[in-house]
Amino acid sequence: MHDTASRWLFTEGSRNFSHGCIRLQNPLDFVELVFGGRNGFNKERVRAAIANNEQNHYSFPAPVNLRVTYQTVTANDDGTVTFRDDVYGRDRRVARAMAPRT
Numbered sequence: 001m002h003d004t005a006s007r008w009l010f011t012e013g014s015r016n017f018s019h020g021c022i023r024l025q026n027p028l029d030f031v032e033l034v035f036g037g038r039n040g041f042n043k044e045r046v047r048a049a050i051a052n053n054e055q056n057h058y059s060f061p062a063p064v065n066l067r068v069t070y071q072t073v074t075a076n077d078d079g080t081v082t083f084r085d086d087v088y089g090r091d092r093r094v095a096r097a098m099a100p101r102t
Helices: 005-013 027-035 044-049 090-098
Strands: 074-077 079-084
Touching: 027 044
Parallel strands: none
Antiparallel strands: 074 079
16 A cells, blocks of 8 residues: 555546555555554654655554455445446456356
């Protein structure tokens, strides 16, 4: 998981530009949530590291359970539905698995 230097990609309809990586749209919020201020980790500390062009490796203070979902259809807050391309071809496999067997 990482941020991206090409932030404009978040505005693109297709999200498959990152070759399997998970791009974080709000990485500083993620840091704050995961570290919870432990070891002095907060948005300000990370912003300072970025401003100083520092690259560091940090371990999470405890295991982090993440659930990554792949969705090609989402319901928006206003009730409309958004469809996205199935770039990995998973919808077909799911439909086959859910089909009644004769």
